[in-house]
Amino acid sequence: MNNNHNSHYQNQRNLHQGRPQRETVQESIPIGQRIPLTIKRLGINGEGIGYFKHTICFVKGALPDEVVTATVTEIHPRYMIAKLHTIRQKSPNRVEPRDPFADEVGGFELEHLSYPAQLEFKQDVVRQALEKYRPSGYKYYKLLPTIGMDNPYEYRNKAQFQVRVLDGKVAAGLYKENSHDLVDLPTCSVQHPLIMKVMRRVVELLEAYQVPIYDEEHGSGIVKTIVVRVAVATNEVQLVFITNSTKLPHKRDLITELQKRFPEIVSYMQNVNKGKTSLVWGDDTTLLAGKTFIQDKLEDLTFNLSARAFYQLNPYQTAKLYDEARKALELSPNDNLVDAYSGVGTIGLSLAAQAKEVRGMDIIPESIEDANENAKLNGITNAKYQVGKAEEVLPQWMAEGFHPDALVVDPPRTGLDDVLIQTILTSKPERFVYISCNPSTLARDLAQLTKTYIVDYIQSIDMFPQTARCEAVVKFTRRH
């Protein structure tokens, strides 16, 4: 999951600059040496942090207050990375991970940490990010305790598993971190159980019908990825085969067999993504059987979801997230609301009854089609969505005379584009809420946004239990 491995450690190391460097670690210890460490805290990706000869050392899998030995694997000028060898003194917060592959693939970084401690960590991650970027007044921001789940497992409504042949058998799962080595996942504690049942049946059928599986090295074979998404409120399931060619041998057999066992699958799709590419999805998505979308419900609204559309991955926490956004925004009936980075319009549409007009935008055309369709489906007449980049569409609307009174931004992990930040700083919407899935880019953006806004509080919400990922809602007040 972490493609930015070295820059990530570099960033964390920057938090610890200023310490006098006596002897450089390169001079004093070789790679492969085993060192003792006392773990002080967790870093932003959930790794244990200790110090050896005044140099920060990251140890994946180690927990705060643990005394460990670790084998040095990488030495950089001002930080090092070591592999956990022995735990001499165990944290009382250490628990047995449910998934045997938890330390191999990304997305299970905290499965060895008790859930209450995970929630504390997520509040702390926000604090760490603020300390790095130091937005105005950051020391006084109110950081509210993280809102967690009662059952922090089986929450994911979508699996996107790579498919390969391993030891002569079809396997579907995730890559080992920083590699393309696949780990087969016959079970997965965070996935909705129906998703795993569908996934494993698909694997069995691909094997039984000897459907050619993609071979990355030679660029040959056909099935690359399987995507299964469930709408938990309706139990409708969508299955997408992502393939290396427009052909999908035995597609009729596969669908017939799946239909026998899973009436829940109402949408069978194929997406074509030819050749070697770092992108999982190609541009062409076609219907194989059933309908092109599944339907989910959030509170009293119904949403159509196409295969490519972004939709929150934890439906149980989504309602809480949107509730926090609604509370923080404090809309007035005369407000023009902008739902920036809208996906299928879930946030804006759930707020439309409290606003005069809702406008939203997203770069994925299918999401926007869904968003406008979703407005109709729910009888909402004061909302419209447009395809495009937030940083281009909002200035365009404003040039046309539209003034946003209220703004919700919910950007991807990269945070807000600089042009959008400037647009916000000049248009100064009275009400403004930032929903962030990456505390680092949030803190970076706050450094600019706090020129015009005061941060009232930051509410962290755990959308991804067992991972180091953290979601947060920021409530602002405009400066006068």
Ligand SMILES: C[S@@+](CC[C@H](N)C(=O)[O-])C[C@H]1O[C@@H](n2cnc3c(N)ncnc32)[C@H](O)[C@@H]1O
């Ligand atoms: C974190 S999701 C939020 C979606 C939605 N608000 C929700 O709650 O389901 C971010 C969305 O931003 C879209 N996106 C990415 N870059 C964008 C940009 N520059 N302008 C507008 N939308 C963008 C993505 O397609 C994705 O749907």
